[in-house]
Amino acid sequence: MLFLRTTVIRHFAYSKRRLATISQDASSFRIPVIDFAKFRATKSEREKKETSNEIVSAFKESGFIYLTGHGIPTATIDSTFRKSKEFFGMPSEVKDKLAWEDPRSNRGYVKVGRERVTQSADPSEIAALREKAPDFKESMEIGRDWDSEWKNQWPEESDAPQFKSSMLNFYQICHDLHVHIMRSIALGLQLEETFFDDKINDQCHNLRLLSYPPIKRSLLESEGQARAGAHSDYGTLTLLFQDSVGGLEVQNPHTGDFVAATPIPGTIVINVGDLMARWSNDVLRSTLHRVVAPPAKQISEKETVTPARQSIAFFCNPNFSAEISCLPNCGKVAKYPSVNTGAYIVGRLAVTYT
Numbered sequence: 001m002l003f004l005r006t007t008v009i010r011h012f013a014y015s016k017r018r019l020a021t022i023s024q025d026a027s028s029f030r031i032p033v034i035d036f037a038k039f040r041a042t043k044s045e046r047e048k049k050e051t052s053n054e055i056v057s058a059f060k061e062s063g064f065i066y067l068t069g070h071g072i073p074t075a076t077i078d079s080t081f082r083k084s085k086e087f088f089g090m091p092s093e094v095k096d097k098l099a100w101e102d103p104r105s106n107r108g109y110v111k112v113g114r115e116r117v118t119q120s121a122d123p124s125e126i127a128a129l130r131e132k133a134p135d136f137k138e139s140m141e142i143g144r145d146w147d148s149e150w151k152n153q154w155p156e157e158s159d160a161p162q163f164k165s166s167m168l169n170f171y172q173i174c175h176d177l178h179v180h181i182m183r184s185i186a187l188g189l190q191l192e193e194t195f196f197d198d199k200i201n202d203q204c205h206n207l208r209l210l211s212y213p214p215i216k217r218s219l220l221e222s223e224g225q226a227r228a229g230a231h232s233d234y235g236t237l238t239l240l241f242q243d244s245v246g247g248l249e250v251q252n253p254h255t256g257d258f259v260a261a262t263p264i265p266g267t268i269v270i271n272v273g274d275l276m277a278r279w280s281n282d283v284l285r286s287t288l289h290r291v292v293a294p295p296a297k298q299i300s301e302k303e304t305v306t307p308a309r310q311s312i313a314f315f316c317n318p319n320f321s322a323e324i325s326c327l328p329n330c331g332k333v334a335k336y337p338s339v340n341t342g343a344y345i346v347g348r349l350a351v352t353y354t
């Protein structure tokens, strides 16, 4: 199902310590700001449990949180953004040589218009939509670098100095954070803290650098057009690093309205993906989100242009060999049959790209 209509956006204010809250009648929707510092540092089981419960209840309610105290230095994030910008600044001919080729690999450069994220699973519907309204973004997809079958598409070191080493460093840092957040989810679901450890240690993740070029507002506003259409993510969790431009919106599942996930400096936006929702028998929520044009600059009497935007998404996955079936403590009746992670992820990717 597609959510391409224009919707009412409710902007929200947030207090510094906690809570970006949108209140609206009975079905209030909030993306809480959760401090992870205590979880990482404490030896107190009680303190760990408190943070875990906060995270799990937010993932049950909205599927999205802002994480502070995550331990990734600002300098590391900034330099990864810089390297990403340099990458996208290379000439198209250089980037095109690194083209994304195969959903089983899911590595390489994706130029504007190749991807169309939607909730539809119908390949012909997606193809028609891509033709009419491609996503306005380019991306670079990076997987684990030691895979025996699939190789990352690295640019020449002389074209993009330190790109490879920065990205590999960032990949490892994000993997480590994923392990810690999954431990908090385990605790919040009354499982052993290390329950997920051996199911997520193969690092079958996907680091995606995103660049949304500046675009005339009239184009973005034409029917069905978005920087990234409404979709959910596929894996366990997504760690999303965004710049200050804005544009990410999250759907309130109770009302269907999209609300702005306004950038909060120093935080990572984290959301539950479809496999995590399935694993938890829908106790945890995988929420639709999209990227729209932020406020635009006037460039002529009739036309405005939206600024460029950069983001970095780290899509975390279970091991591709892991079978995903209903977790303990998540209801008596499993809603879904067991599914193999690799088959599921590759299947979802296969219909998304041209």
Ligand SMILES: O=C(O)CCC(=O)C(=O)O
Pocket: 208, 210, 228, 233, 240, 242, 248, 289, 290, 291, 311, 312, 313
């Ligand atoms: O760029 C963003 O803010 C979000 C991107 C996203 O949701 C995705 O690539 O799955």
Ligand SMILES: [Fe+2]
Pocket: 231, 232, 233, 238, 289
């Ligand atoms: Fe997403």
